[in-house]
Amino acid sequence: MILVLPALLALLGCTPHGIGPALDDSGSQVVGPVRYEQTTATVTRVSWTVPAGATGWVDFGLDGALDQRVPAQGAVDGELSLYVLGMKAGRSYALRPAWTDAEGMEHQEEEVRRDTPLAPRDLPALQVDTPLPELAAAEGYVLLSIMQADHAFVAILDRDADYVWWADLGSGLTDPTIRMAANGQDVLVGVYDVQQAKDIGVVERIALRTGEVTTTRTPLGHHDFLELPDGQIAFLRYDTRDRLLGGVVQPVTGDDIATVAEGAAEGAPLGSIFDLQDDWVAPEVVCSHVELLVLGTGGKDWSHGNSLAYVPELDAVVMVARHLDTAIYIDRSTGTPLFWLSPYKDGLGGAPFPAFDHGHMSDAWQDGILIFDNGDHRPDRHSRVVEYALDADNHSYRQTFEYWEPEGRFNEILGDARRMPNSNKLISWSALGRLTEVTPDGRQAWTVQSDVGSIFGRVRWLDDLQSPSDPR
Numbered sequence: 001m002i003l004v005l006p007a008l009l010a011l012l013g014c015t016p017h018g019i020g021p022a023l024d025d026s027g028s029q030v031v032g033p034v035r036y037e038q039t040t041a042t043v044t045r046v047s048w049t050v051p052a053g054a055t056g057w058v059d060f061g062l063d064g065a066l067d068q069r070v071p072a073q074g075a076v077d078g079e080l081s082l083y084v085l086g087m088k089a090g091r092s093y094a095l096r097p098a099w100t101d102a103e104g105m106e107h108q109e110e111e112v113r114r115d116t117p118l119a120p121r122d123l124p125a126l127q128v129d130t131p132l133p134e135l136a137a138a139e140g141y142v143l144l145s146i147m148q149a150d151h152a153f154v155a156i157l158d159r160d161a162d163y164v165w166w167a168d169l170g171s172g173l174t175d176p177t178i179r180m181a182a183n184g185q186d187v188l189v190g191v192y193d194v195q196q197a198k199d200i201g202v203v204e205r206i207a208l209r210t211g212e213v214t215t216t217r218t219p220l221g222h223h224d225f226l227e228l229p230d231g232q233i234a235f236l237r238y239d240t241r242d243r244l245l246g247g248v249v250q251p252v253t254g255d256d257i258a259t260v261a262e263g264a265a266e267g268a269p270l271g272s273i274f275d276l277q278d279d280w281v282a283p284e285v286v287c288s289h290v291e292l293l294v295l296g297t298g299g300k301d302w303s304h305g306n307s308l309a310y311v312p313e314l315d316a317v318v319m320v321a322r323h324l325d326t327a328i329y330i331d332r333s334t335g336t337p338l339f340w341l342s343p344y345k346d347g348l349g350g351a352p353f354p355a356f357d358h359g360h361m362s363d364a365w366q367d368g369i370l371i372f373d374n375g376d377h378r379p380d381r382h383s384r385v386v387e388y389a390l391d392a393d394n395h396s397y398r399q400t401f402e403y404w405e406p407e408g409r410f411n412e413i414l415g416d417a418r419r420m421p422n423s424n425k426l427i428s429w430s431a432l433g434r435l436t437e438v439t440p441d442g443r444q445a446w447t448v449q450s451d452v453g454s455i456f457g458r459v460r461w462l463d464d465l466q467s468p469s470d471p472r
Contacts (some may be wrong), residue, residue: 053102253299
């Protein structure tokens, strides 16, 4: 399904460069020639043999500069092997390996040039603007999914909105969801049929450094998933039953938060954390969207779960059911709802009105939640991002941040928002093809705009590509 390495990589291969082997006084080899291998379109593996106790790194940069560095690491069995990440597509880079011996003396290898291939033509052209650079977060990267008319990608952008990594998800209408893996070295991608007509749900683990892929089948999976602390994959799963809805017994589709072992194939046993039809409220026609059929199941789309998050302090899974305007914090081990925002069941503040209108969520924590509030049923159909502070002990919540789409536009599908390390918010306006970094007082510090017709999906901020993480 995923085509990470362009065919041209086979031509690039593994090419030795650098100085010849160094010899000690007895003529024994102590340093081997440096080897360069293109492992993905923009990632180069640099390896060479060094004496015992050596520590090595690679300095690299654009146009002959050596102003970036792969962090130092110790040799393993006399071999140094480092991956250079963060190189822009279609550019020329200088690379210079270096190392220190056991006595602390520094040695530099020969500087070489490496040219990276152009990004695929199906990736959209991007325009970046940084109106308030002094208010933007520190240098970093954005991991995001990109959907075209019939093509989807996962990509990483730098602060210039240049592509520095991508994985081609292939043609077809797919609805990818992304996360950084807990090991900080892999990207996790959930792939689903955007039309909800085919049961193709999988989670792909893609190694940033090599492009290697491991697939987990998530039957009837849709919209979102989690990597749990025990290594299991939790995912939203369609749950269709004959239920009384609108006075008529008919197929009704709700959501089960299912679990499966990572790497599982078709037919593997599934667990369950929570099932809306068993553990929440009776189905009812809450809005006109419920009348839509989930095409692959034939059921009425009662809940339309679309988002999951994990809160380690509570060992809780947070779920958003879009048609119910509901966010539920659920104890992972017992499946018990801990607290919730919902207009259909008394919870925090009694929920006298929806806290959001058909929203999406990627960022929730012990006492707060950040929602992309699409606003489908709002009279002005104006989308926003809203943050709430939650007080489960006192059954209350309060709004702490709000940012309306500045041109009054409505984002009908998807949408995402994430906290950044400096308290800014990173927002994906999805169907509008736009990313914005917004300060706590609502000023735009950084924006990225795509070509017309491109859709951005979920987003993640990465402060470092050499050892990235998903801290939120």
